[in-house]
Amino acid sequence: MTVKVREIAQKNVKTNNFETKLEVLEPKKEPKESIFITSRLHLYYGETHALKGIDLNIEKNAVTAIIGPSGCGKSTFLKTLNRMVELVPNVRTTGTIFFNGQSIFDPSVKVEQLRTQVGMVFQKANPFPKSIYENVAYGPKIHGIRNKKLLDEIVEKSLRDAYLWDEVKDRLHDHAFQLSGGQQQRLCIARTLAIEPEVILMDEPTSALDPKSTLKVEELIQSLKEKYTIIIVTHNMQQAHRISDQTAFFLDGEVVEFDDTEVIFNHPKDSRTFDYVNGRFG
Amino acid sequence: MEYLNMEKVERRSKIRIIIDKIAKWITFFATLFGVTMLTILIIRIISQGIHVIDFEFLTNRLSTDPEKAGIMGAILGTLWLIAVVAPVTMFFGMFTAIYIEMYMKDGKMKSILSTNIANLAGVPSIVYGILGLTVFVRGMELGNVVLAGGLTLSLLILPITIVTTQEALRAIPSDLTEAAFGIGATKWQAIRTVVLPMALPTILTGFILAMSRAIGETAPLVVIGIPTLLIPFPGSIFDKFTVLPMQIYYWTLDSVLVAEYASLAAGTIIVLLFILLVLNLTAVLIRRKFEKKLLR
Numbered sequence: 001m002t003v004k005v006r007e008i009a010q011k012n013v014k015t016n017n018f019e020t021k022l023e024v025l026e027p028k029k030e031p032k033e034s035i036f037i038t039s040r041l042h043l044y045y046g047e048t049h050a051l052k053g054i055d056l057n058i059e060k061n062a063v064t065a066i067i068g069p070s071g072c073g074k075s076t077f078l079k080t081l082n083r084m085v086e087l088v089p090n091v092r093t094t095g096t097i098f099f100n101g102q103s104i105f106d107p108s109v110k111v112e113q114l115r116t117q118v119g120m121v122f123q124k125a126n127p128f129p130k131s132i133y134e135n136v137a138y139g140p141k142i143h144g145i146r147n148k149k150l151l152d153e154i155v156e157k158s159l160r161d162a163y164l165w166d167e168v169k170d171r172l173h174d175h176a177f178q179l180s181g182g183q184q185q186r187l188c189i190a191r192t193l194a195i196e197p198e199v200i201l202m203d204e205p206t207s208a209l210d211p212k213s214t215l216k217v218e219e220l221i222q223s224l225k226e227k228y229t230i231i232i233v234t235h236n237m238q239q240a241h242r243i244s245d246q247t248a249f250f251l252d253g254e255v256v257e258f259d260d261t262e263v264i265f266n267h268p269k270d271s272r273t274f275d276y277v278n279g280r281f282g
Numbered sequence: 283m284e285y286l287n288m289e290k291v292e293r294r295s296k297i298r299i300i301i302d303k304i305a306k307w308i309t310f311f312a313t314l315f316g317v318t319m320l321t322i323l324i325i326r327i328i329s330q331g332i333h334v335i336d337f338e339f340l341t342n343r344l345s346t347d348p349e350k351a352g353i354m355g356a357i358l359g360t361l362w363l364i365a366v367v368a369p370v371t372m373f374f375g376m377f378t379a380i381y382i383e384m385y386m387k388d389g390k391m392k393s394i395l396s397t398n399i400a401n402l403a404g405v406p407s408i409v410y411g412i413l414g415l416t417v418f419v420r421g422m423e424l425g426n427v428v429l430a431g432g433l434t435l436s437l438l439i440l441p442i443t444i445v446t447t448q449e450a451l452r453a454i455p456s457d458l459t460e461a462a463f464g465i466g467a468t469k470w471q472a473i474r475t476v477v478l479p480m481a482l483p484t485i486l487t488g489f490i491l492a493m494s495r496a497i498g499e500t501a502p503l504v505v506i507g508i509p510t511l512l513i514p515f516p517g518s519i520f521d522k523f524t525v526l527p528m529q530i531y532y533w534t535l536d537s538v539l540v541a542e543y544a545s546l547a548a549g550t551i552i553v554l555l556f557i558l559l560v561l562n563l564t565a566v567l568i569r570r571k572f573e574k575k576l577l578r
């Protein structure tokens with residue numbers, strides 16, 4: 001699988017010196033399977049050049065953290081991975097993103113399909129104004145599952161996987177807005193788990209939560225990486241350090257450094273990375 | 283450094299408090315004016331018309347004899363009109379608004395279209411009457427029947443319906459539609475399962491208010507030639523008809539000839555006002571009910 005993905009990636013970029021860059025940016029340890037490969041990814045909001053040639057390999061079944069100061073393009077990058085960024089008017093992208101070896105910009109790829117495989121959890125918990133049950137069952141339902149028993153099963157499993165089941169099992173038909181902020185965010189994670197994605201994109205999922213709820217979500221992320229690939233944008237450096245396997249440091253729409261989290265935080269190669277992770281700016 | 287000089291502040295505060303009192307009285311009198319006028323109107327109409335309202339008045343056919351005249355025909359005509367206007371306006375109003383708000387790309391076309399629709403809401407109703415006369419009564423040779431009148435009034439209230447629906451759709455937080463897209467919903471699925479259920483109370487409220495405007499409308503119906511004296515009851519959308527405001531209009535005109543017609547007009551106004559009140563109350567109740575359900 002890995003070999004195939006890389007072949008396609010390289011075939012696609014034969015004309016430039018991407019290969020060397022790929023070597024530099026790839027983590028040094030034993031090569032693992034990549035689920036996302038982005039190559040020369042540029043993104044423009046109208047005239048604004050928001051992403052300036054992103055080349056990243058994102059490892060399967062790992063937690064990849066994306067850090068960087070506000071406005072560096074990290075959220076934009078995340079939203080590009082499931083093409084949610086296209087909801088913004090006047091967005092233009094060039095370059096390629098391979099998801100399991102397939103370009104996500106290929107005309108044969110339907111965004112609805114892509115977003116089912118690449119789920120997303122947002123900065124602010126955004127449960128639907130429906131019951132807890134209906135929130136989790138929403139995804140399976142729109143994908144055509146009508147069987148009540150099966151839906152019950154999916155809801156229970158997703159809530160269990162999101163560490164929420166014990167807190168809500170007796171009130172599944174209560175309105176989702178009755179849950180606390182932290183519970184709502186875990187409900188949103190459960191809602192995403194219910195469509196069984198391969199990747200879960202998280203856009204600062206704990207920035208609106210109190211420390212206790214944050215800790216719970218972090219534990220949850222740790223347990224999810226066995227089954228899912230998680231890519232998380234975070235402002236919180238300690239969080240990135242605690243939960244991620246690899247970290248990419250973004251600055252002004254470029255990747256300054258991408259490596260194992262230990263390396264980024266303890267022996268970064270770039271002085272800007274060092275300054276940022278040590279709180280010198282940002 | 284002192285930015286605020288206490289002495290000056292004290293002096294100014296007296297003036298500020300006086301201005302505040304004046305503002306309060308101005309707003310009070312503005313309110314009082316409207317309320318007084320409405321009260322006078324209602325008292326006058328009720329005192330003039332309440333005595334004609336009885337079972338016969340509500341169920342009799344129209345007649346030149348004020349003693350025998352009833353408004354059943356006009357009530358039925360109004361109901362038939364609603365049967366045309368409601369589905370037509372709901373369908374075209376809601377889907378047009380959904381297309382513009384949810385499917386159309388932001389840009390010049392969208393803003394031109396939105397602005398023009400908003401402007402159409404301000405076009406005098408008689409102009410719609412002329413349009414209805416040209417297109418439905420003569421062009422499609424429907425004649426002055428319920429269907430022609432209903433389509434004309436639908437056109438009249440479509441702009442307001444579209445504008446209120448657009449506003450209702452815009453008010454739905456985008457993070458909810460994003461949540462739906464984020465788990466692979468198509469646009470229509472997101473609209474049907476998230477946006478519409480949330481926007482529905484506002485849409486329905488706007489719709490009912492637009493409906494009550496339609497059933498109170500006279501000018502366009504005069505233009506398309508609603509008969510002055512219509513004895514038979516309308517039985518389908520292809521029948522000739524009259525409506526309550528038309529009846530009020532003709533009775534008021536003829537009160538010069540037969541003085542009792544003025545009381546009949548007043549009685550009809552009470553009936554029309556009652557129907558409008560019921561419609562508006564329904565709008566309020568729908569809104570309350572849905573709001574509770576959605577935002578507990």
